[in-house]
Amino acid sequence: MDQFDSVVQLLDSNGSVVANSQFTSTLSQSELLGFYRDMVLVRTLDEQATALQRQGELGLWAPLLGQEAAQIGSARAMQKQDFAFSTYREHGVAWCRGVDPVDMLRFWRGTMHQGWDANHYRDYGYQIIIGAHALHATGYAMGAQLAGRVGSGEAEKDQAVMAYFGDGAMSEGDVNEAFVFAASYQAPVVFFCQNNQWAISEPTRRQSRTPLAQRAVGFGIPGIRVDGNDVIACYEVTEHALHRARSGQGPTLIEAVTYRMGAHTTSDDPTKYQLFSDVELWRERDPIKRLKIYLQTKGILSAELETQLAGEASALAQRMRDECRELPDPKPSSMFDHVYADTDINLEKQRAEVEAILIQSMEN
Amino acid sequence: MDQFDSVVQLLDSNGSVVANSQFTSTLSQSELLGFYRDMVLVRTLDEQATALQRQGELGLWAPLLGQEAAQIGSARAMQKQDFAFSTYREHGVAWCRGVDPVDMLRFWRGTMHQGWDANHYRDYGYQIIIGAHALHATGYAMGAQLAGRVGSGEAEKDQAVMAYFGDGAMSEGDVNEAFVFAASYQAPVVFFCQNNQWAISEPTRRQSRTPLAQRAVGFGIPGIRVDGNDVIACYEVTEHALHRARSGQGPTLIEAVTYRMGAHTTSDDPTKYQLFSDVELWRERDPIKRLKIYLQTKGILSAELETQLAGEASALAQRMRDECRELPDPKPSSMFDHVYADTDINLEKQRAEVEAILIQSMEN
């Protein structure tokens, strides 16, 4: 299984281009700059949200720190008509799908369970239950297939689906059943596993003794490992897999090897289980740093652009701070909305009760 | 993945010995004769139970017809201290564990949910929920490990566990989670998948496009395919895997390639989905026939032995017919037994109610 010992890398941690027999960068300078901007802003977003949680404005936050390249590289390979199914950590994916960072906060602040319209952005929102959405993604991909939107050859017609999850999720029955269904129906779905080395406090080896990408083979699905801190490789590998999917060649599992540089969530204390030396090692492999060196070396990233981007970042952070606090709390009686499509007498009675309590408490 | 294209075979369908680079038969003449007897009697048992169901004596029966070699070969490789976890079809395994065929009928007649003491025979009984017991087997194997009964090198001390299931079961989350746990803890469990080509009416390719044994690789578990109609190969391959397990080298997945020659259960109508020509093809590969030819050719199986065995078979059938009808119906109030270890007032009240109803109805 030698193929899984090697990890596709096109840009090493020093920002130098690496030759690869299968993949080469097809990205233009402006695309690369765009990725850089994405990663910087997404890191800003993440830091700001973490800070907002610390200030009590959010109930919880799951930082993506360290996983910017995996998320931006893969999500930027998606077409508009594709659809993303994510976990709680894919803020970078939502970002690429066009979701406003403030809308992302709604979930974590507890004002809404889904902060944006999934169909509008073709991004499913946060899923907490580990692995459950891998099946939704697979079913959605089966839908695209049934609808004749696979293998037509028309660029804007053919669709694929991205299913994001972590290394821990690889152990859940649902993810493995998703592999079964995807393989059986050859559904156009790309499973993108961010192996950030941890499922909360448990190292990846508790879930698997073999590289996770290898899991795919037994299901008859190609598996591929990519350097998850190399945004270019993540892009190319995903683009390749999505293309396969859209053109009717079936599913792929991508394992993006990365590291969770932050806490699991703002409730977590990683010092209990992470080695400082590991974190330091991975800091060397920072996804933003290496692209920055590359862009600077190539003369693509000027000091001026840097300043502009820094301004953009601080404006974003400022807007998040301002708008987070302004996010409207739901009306208490809205808890009865959308439980059912049809009206429910029982719930309408309960709604009236809640409204009466509120009036009563306002009168007191 | 070429390794999975080949299937370990030591005795071909014409009863000729086949050379294999990895495995050779270690079986004595009397062991081979024993296997032959096992298969003949288990087939008799199966036919008799099917007949009893037709006569209304059993609620249901799941025939093993065609799978005799897979079950006898594998189960005969077990040691007394090993433990078997089976589905509803492993009558041959229960047979090897020493379970009386009449006790097997209790479940199908509906007099008991478990017709024998699992701990006594070290055989778990019938499990209906597809895949659920793969986890029980894995947990049991973890228990053996924690108890220090793996890798001690003492022949009667070291234990392994057999987990039997079908090709359909390979799709269930539980079976895949069992692979995860078994690999993670290197538990001494052998997963024995009888690929009988069908999950009721669905062909194996609906579950997987790759050989099922290959599934193991992605979990870091060795996988091996064996001719499931070759009792010698089934024995040798299982014996090898059990030895690995007992000696601390971890789990194995064995795929025994066979064919379900009968209906799924007595409620099923396989003519709706099976091709007659396929069934005919597999009839040529009959597991009993080939061993018979071999034994006859070698002069091991005399006409006298044959007659003796036929007598044994018809005695068994007769005893099953007689004793099945004699199996005691449970007392109605026994439905309240063993729900809990501790007494339950609520249930005792209900028991009294049922007893009162019975007295009342006897009085009427």
Add this chain to the structure above:
Amino acid sequence: MAQLSIVHAINQGLRRAMDSDSKILLMGEDIGKLGGVFRVTDGLQKDFGEERVIDSPLAESGIVGTAIGLALYGYRPVVEIQFDGFVFPAFDQIVVQLARMRYRSAGALTLPITIRMPYGGGIGSVEHHSESPEAYFAATPGLRVITCADSNDAYWMIQQAIASDDPVIFLEPKRRYWQKGEVNIEANMSDALNMYSAKVLTQGSDCTVIGYGPTVATCLQAARFAADDGVKLEVIDLRSLSPIDMSTLVESVNKTGRAVLVHEAPGTGGIGGELAARLSQACFYKLEAPVMRVTGYDVPYPPSRIEDDYLPDAERILDAVEKSMNY
């Protein structure tokens, strides 16, 4: 009018629904060539093709989970769970995902999925083939749970379930599958009784007896026996376990002053408890006796040779009626 068994009526109902809406897909184990283990989908794959009648891998969570994805894409999946006892691997997808997607998305996402499931005992089968898991689903906000007791309801309610934008658990009383009855196939769906309404089957002044699914026939039998003794039972087919049509029940119990609730599932935690609680409250001053429950006992489903002692029968219902009348 047509004389159809319940199996056949559901089959025809599915066929009619699929004819009228090409977004409707069937999914499940063995529903294609085999037509399902109870033949409910017999012939449908032949007529609608493998893309609309989909034999799935053997994985219930996978079936419901991918059905959710298909529904998100715009399809209306009708999922078959082969037997009641096999629904539990899909429990997470049903109660945590299916039930909540509309709520989670504040109405943006709709999952018009129907989950069909044969349920109940009395068929002499082995473990896990005779379960009554309805209470788990009826206790789950976001799900609808309905069940039919006759062929006409089987035919129309399956169509109503499929037409609903809510996820519906459609429970099929397997031991009544071969019970025949008149089906008004000429009607329109809008003429059929709303699937969420209870139905008064016999008028009676002495005691209200409420059953659903497989126990409705038992209740009717009890009513016939009672009538011989001059006792008039008002038998109600509950039909919908979520929502519960309280007004029909309350009206009847206020009239009779007595109620007996009948189901196969264990009493404790069953639908009967919820009904008894609600009726005891709603009819507090009208009840002449406590609401009685005649149910399966609080044990796992027993071996089939004693299932008749487990299942509510007419005697037990009449005992409860008598207890109520003499209270």
Add this chain to the structure above:
Amino acid sequence: MAQLSIVHAINQGLRRAMDSDSKILLMGEDIGKLGGVFRVTDGLQKDFGEERVIDSPLAESGIVGTAIGLALYGYRPVVEIQFDGFVFPAFDQIVVQLARMRYRSAGALTLPITIRMPYGGGIGSVEHHSESPEAYFAATPGLRVITCADSNDAYWMIQQAIASDDPVIFLEPKRRYWQKGEVNIEANMSDALNMYSAKVLTQGSDCTVIGYGPTVATCLQAARFAADDGVKLEVIDLRSLSPIDMSTLVESVNKTGRAVLVHEAPGTGGIGGELAARLSQACFYKLEAPVMRVTGYDVPYPPSRIEDDYLPDAERILDAVEKSMNY
């Protein structure tokens, strides 16, 4: 006596149990080095080793399923489910396998497994972190379901659960985890109140108020408010949801003639329905008013910014008491 938080009391209870029986194993996600996301198992892996405090792969069905195998081997696994909302992938293993193995085997096989699970809302967290799934388990024959409301019970009941040969679902009221209380750690287990008994916390003649787990504190608060108005509430901590200690409840309700049931889970299909049904029957002539339920509403758990409007509070309990008194 010691002053311990509920988290700490459970931790100490686990420690004491493990000290006394080497067959006891802990299994779960992140229970080792991290000590669990709520630190309930803090320090136990360090002291008892990785073989007795086992970090498991991320698969709940796998955890419970392998625990069953370990129990068959002779161990006594104590499983942690990280949050209430994550128990459903294990539902099949819990209700179909764990609950029934003793019954299935006619007593030959024993599964002395305890499943620990933080439950309930009020912690301001995101979806799936605030569920109250107790009714599903309490409706399942073969399972026992208990919950603690104070540190002393936390300490003793976890030990009793582990000592029991029945599978026990041990529900931990997560929003009360840090509530401190006296624990009588010098006692013996046999001195502690039986885990299946309800406990009368305040004597009162006007109305019985029954809560469990996280709502017990709310009931006590209501009782204090009521006392200010001269209304005497008899607050009962139910403690065991399966079995239900009916005699304690009936005695109280027969005395007060009134009952209010309080839980966080949705009303429909909740424990309250079963209790109301039973009390309405058992206290038929003594009840002065229908049994009232104060519960979560029949909706999925709402976004946390409005969870306080969802959760029963002292006002709502007092409203129900008033309604009952004025009925």
